[in-house]
Amino acid sequence: MFDFRLREIFGLLARTTPFLVFRFLIYFAITLAYVLGTGAGAGVGYLVGHIGDNPAAFGVWGGLIGFGLVGIAAYLLREYLLYLVKAGHIAVLVELMEGKSLPEGRGQITHAQAVVRERFAESSVLFAVDQLIKGVLKAFNRVFLTIGQLIPIPGTGGLARFINTVINLSLTYLDEVILAYNMRTRSDNPWASSRTALILYAQNYKVFLKNAFFLAFVIWGLTLLVFLIILAPVAGLVALFPGNAGALTLIVALVFAWGIKQAVIEPVAMTALMQVFFKATEGQQPDPAWEQRLEELTDRFRQFGAKARAYAPAGDPTPDTTEGPSTATPQDDRGSDQR
Secondary structure, three states, rough: OOOOOOOHHHHHHHHHHHHHHHHHHHHHHHHHHHHHHHHHHHHHHHHOOOOOOHHHHHHHHHHHHHHHHHHHHHOOHHHHHHHHHHHHHHHHHHHOOOOOOOOOOOHHHHHHHHHHHHHOOOOOOHHHHHHHHHHHHHHHHHHOOHHHOOOOOOOOHHHHHHHHHHHHHHOOOOHHHHHHHHHHHOOOOOHHHHHHHHHHHHHHHHHHHHHHHHHHHHHHHHHHHHHHHHHHHHHHHHHOOOOOOOOHHHHHHHHHHHHHHHHHHHHHHHHHHHHHHHHOOOOOOOHHHHHHHHHHHHHHHHHHHHHHHOOOOOOOOOOOOOOOOOOOOOOOOOEEEEE
């Protein structure tokens, strides 16, 4: 029924335990920063509130401001999180799927980071590739993966919106799967190999949809379960904040659940879709018809061709002029996607 094997997935993740621990520590540190920032903000707001007549309300607003400031810092760090954490984990998972052995302990993390640096010399390159991949996937999924396209049944607007939301959630990890393709092919031009991977995804999108749709319920169901389990302990923690900070309980609990999802639950879905992608595309060549459809769909896909031709690997001053389409590519993304 499905194209991934859970027993094999858990076996692969068990062999990358050092990376799972590394992920957990990173996301636990982010979660802790949110909690401390929220608590400190609530404390400052409570003290300021004593100037007026409502310190409790000021405490809540202070907590929200502290939470927001930490959120901005985490947003600014997302490039390095992708480079150090997610891409590194993808690299070691790809090597395990190819039957290679890995170092133990911290050596596994060092090895993974070396592999990522070999494929993506700078974090900015990896981040730019990842963002453009997401843009192409968003445009493609909006056109081809809506319930109206798949099952044109009139009068089911609410149900269609719900199913479309589940579809979008289910395909969250596809950009990481395409990065895995870069690792597996050992490409020295990430723009060219990502372009190829996007075409392969497009010509097999129904296979991914079937598997990803099921995984979405599993992943978000587990995340909801984690949220419900930690809600009471978080309420006790937030009760220590100055003033009436009960309104912050839900936000802090959501952050805790997000951290556990990112550290422990997300790798399951990511590894499963990697299995699906490698199995579905084994031995395939990019279909020119799908290449043309993507060319017509979005400016973002056309940018891959231009960037592939202009890209020069580290230490090679000569741009690659052999990859990508022959059509001219706009210099900037107009932000409009065509059907």
